[in-house]
Amino acid sequence: MRPEMTATLWSRTEPSPQQREKLRAFLDQRYGPTALEWVRDEGLKGGFRLQVGEDIYDWSLEGRLRQFQEKLRDLNPGREGIIPLIRETIETWDPAAAPQETGTVLTVGDEIATVSALKNVRYGEILLFPGGIKGMVQDLRRESVGCVLFGSSQEIRAGDTVRRSGKTAGMPVGDAFLGRVVDALGQPIDGKGDIRASDYRPIEAPAPGILDRQPVDTPMETGLLAVDAMFPIGRGQRELIIGDRQTGKTAIALDTILNQKGKGVLCVYVAIGQKSSSVAQLVGNLFRRGAMDYTVVVNAPASAPASLQYIAPYAATALGEHFMYQGKDVLIVYDDLSKHAIAYRALSLLLERSPGREAYPGDVFYLHSRLLERSAHLSDALGGGSMTALPIVETQAGDVSAYIPTNVISITDGQLFLESGLFFSGQRPAVNVGLSVSRVGGDAQTKAMKSSAGALRLDLAQYREMEVFTQFSSDLDDVTKRQLTYGQGLMRLLRQPQYHPLSQHRQVITLTAALSHLLQDIPAKEMKDAQMALLAFAEAQDPALCQRIDETGKLPPEDKEAILALTRRFLAERKAGA
Numbered sequence: 319m320r321p322e323m324t325a326t327l328w329s330r331t332e333p334s335p336q337q338r339e340k341l342r343a344f345l346d347q348r349y350g351p352t353a354l355e356w357v358r359d360e361g362l363k364g365g366f367r368l369q370v371g372e373d374i375y376d377w378s379l380e381g382r383l384r385q386f387q388e389k390l391r392d393l394n395p396g397r398e399g400i401i402p403l404i405r406e407t408i409e410t411w412d413p414a415a416a417p418q419e420t421g422t423v424l425t426v427g428d429e430i431a432t433v434s435a436l437k438n439v440r441y442g443e444i445l446l447f448p449g450g451i452k453g454m455v456q457d458l459r460r461e462s463v464g465c466v467l468f469g470s471s472q473e474i475r476a477g478d479t480v481r482r483s484g485k486t487a488g489m490p491v492g493d494a495f496l497g498r499v500v501d502a503l504g505q506p507i508d509g510k511g512d513i514r515a516s517d518y519r520p521i522e523a524p525a526p527g528i529l530d531r532q533p534v535d536t537p538m539e540t541g542l543l544a545v546d547a548m549f550p551i552g553r554g555q556r557e558l559i560i561g562d563r564q565t566g567k568t569a570i571a572l573d574t575i576l577n578q579k580g581k582g583v584l585c586v587y588v589a590i591g592q593k594s595s596s597v598a599q600l601v602g603n604l605f606r607r608g609a610m611d612y613t614v615v616v617n618a619p620a621s622a623p624a625s626l627q628y629i630a631p632y633a634a635t636a637l638g639e640h641f642m643y644q645g646k647d648v649l650i651v652y653d654d655l656s657k658h659a660i661a662y663r664a665l666s667l668l669l670e671r672s673p674g675r676e677a678y679p680g681d682v683f684y685l686h687s688r689l690l691e692r693s694a695h696l697s698d699a700l701g702g703g704s705m706t707a708l709p710i711v712e713t714q715a716g717d718v719s720a721y722i723p724t725n726v727i728s729i730t731d732g733q734l735f736l737e738s739g740l741f742f743s744g745q746r747p748a749v750n751v752g753l754s755v756s757r758v759g760g761d762a763q764t765k766a767m768k769s770s771a772g773a774l775r776l777d778l779a780q781y782r783e784m785e786v787f788t789q790f791s792s793d794l795d796d797v798t799k800r801q802l803t804y805g806q807g808l809m810r811l812l813r814q815p816q817y818h819p820l821s822q823h824r825q826v827i828t829l830t831a832a833l834s835h836l837l838q839d840i841p842a843k844e845m846k847d848a849q850m851a852l853l854a855f856a857e858a859q860d861p862a863l864c865q866r867i868d869e870t871g872k873l874p875p876e877d878k879e880a881i882l883a884l885t886r887r888f889l890a891e892r893k894a895g896a
């Protein structure tokens with residue numbers, strides 16, 4: 319036989335014999351032979367609390383009120399409104415008869431708590447601390463668990479009681495989040511009132527399987543000539559933006575968001591460890607240009623606890639998945655994963671995990687792989703939605719062989735490498751043609767863009783090689799000088815001011831004219847002005863051509879000849895006017 323257990327009953331008044339008999343019957347049925355001890359507790363205003371081993375049945379007035387509040391908190395009003403749901407909850411509510419597993423805080427500090435006596439707790443489960451503070455289990459040990467706190471640890475003391483919630487961390491989602499700025503828990507921080515969520519998704523979810531995906535074949539146009547022509551991004555792709563500090567990484571992502579206006583793409587921008595003033599400036603730019611109508615900003619600033627910086631990209635991905643599984647196209651920007659890895663490293667060291675290479679724990683690769691693998695182009699059976707990821711990683715002195723950069727490079731489908739030398743020489747966006755790549759390539763380009771881009775990348779590579787070779791020579795032949803002039807003109811055409819993404823027809827006209835060597839005689843310093851004048855001339859002279867390129871994405875031979883004819887007319891009028 320199983321040895322007799324002992325149950326402890328706390329209440330303000332001693333139970334009657336009839337109450338004792340009912341409790342013994344309940345205990346014998348669930349636990350077998352059980353002894354019952356009564357302890358007077360003047361703090362209980364009504365009801366009682368029963369503990370058997372680590373199981374606690376809280377039938378006190380305070381416990382039942384807390385259970386009711388938690389049930390109300392889980393309500394999802396949707397379109398029906400909150401009042402009918404509250405009425406239904408009151409009519410059907412019954413105090414929980416299941417035991418609540420509780421633990422005790424052993425140590426607490428630096429937003430990390432160690433809790434004992436939670437034998438059945440799961441990894442990633444939310445624990446409820448006094449004062450309404452929540453924490454997430456991140457370390458499972460034999461006698462205790464390590465928990466990261468989503469709030470200040472100053473209100474928690476050793477010896478406090480901790481309760482299991484039975485739930486994993488989640489994120490409220492819904493269309494009402496568009497145009498808003500929220501924190502990593504989905505709470506609004508823009509001062510515009512509450513957000514009514516339509517659903518609730520776990521922040522950690524398995525990535526779509528191979529059979530649930532389809533090939534990436536639809537362009538995610540950035541509006542940047544250097545990217546769309548040479549390193550195209552497709553819907554469902556993961557394209558890394560990598561480079562040193564202050565080289566224009568966020569600018570590329572921001573221009574890509576602006577270029578989605580009117581294209582049916584919803585955007586999620588998650589700021590990890592950024593200055594709040596920088597995020598406020600970015601949100602202001604999005605508002606002024608009408609991009610916040612289709613954008614959600616998730617902000618976990620540098621002043622936020624490392625735990626919130628850690629879950630922020632997962633919470634933002636859950637929000638993006640809500641739209642993706644509705645059949646919509648989503649663009650998500652992680653700015654940036656270097657700071658995300660640093661936040662995870664801080665949590666891991668505080669949880670006393672062994673540091674590995676560059677003090678990062680060994681599972682830091684899994685940290686980003688399980689995040690980025692959730693971006694996909696879903697099959698038609700799942701609605702055909704997509705989520706395109708633009709993760710940003712910061713390098714130190716251009717060192718792409720460091721731990722975090724190599725990890726993320728191996729996970730993504732290509733990278734845009736931004737070079738400091740190009741940036742400070744005025745070549746912006748400072749995309750390095752040799753180190754940047756898109757593994758999707760022409761499959762993510764329209765036929766018009768593929769046809770007009772032609773040998774652009776090869777011409778630029780030849781120019782860069784010749785430029786290095788000829789910088790030590792002062793005596794150059796005419797052919798070499800002409801090739802250098804041609805290359806310089808192409809580099810000037812790839813310069814693009816921020817907040818000015820180019821439409822598809824503008825990119826196609828520019829590339830068709832430039833790669834046909836029609837703009838070669840224009841001085842490099844006048845190239846950008848000539849480009850803008852040519853585009854305005856073409857839009858005024860043949861608007862049907864421009865509209866046709868944008869709508870069909872094709873460039874038949876007659877349209878290409880029309881662009882070349884327009885360019886020759888423009889150059890003739892420009893020469894005559896000069």
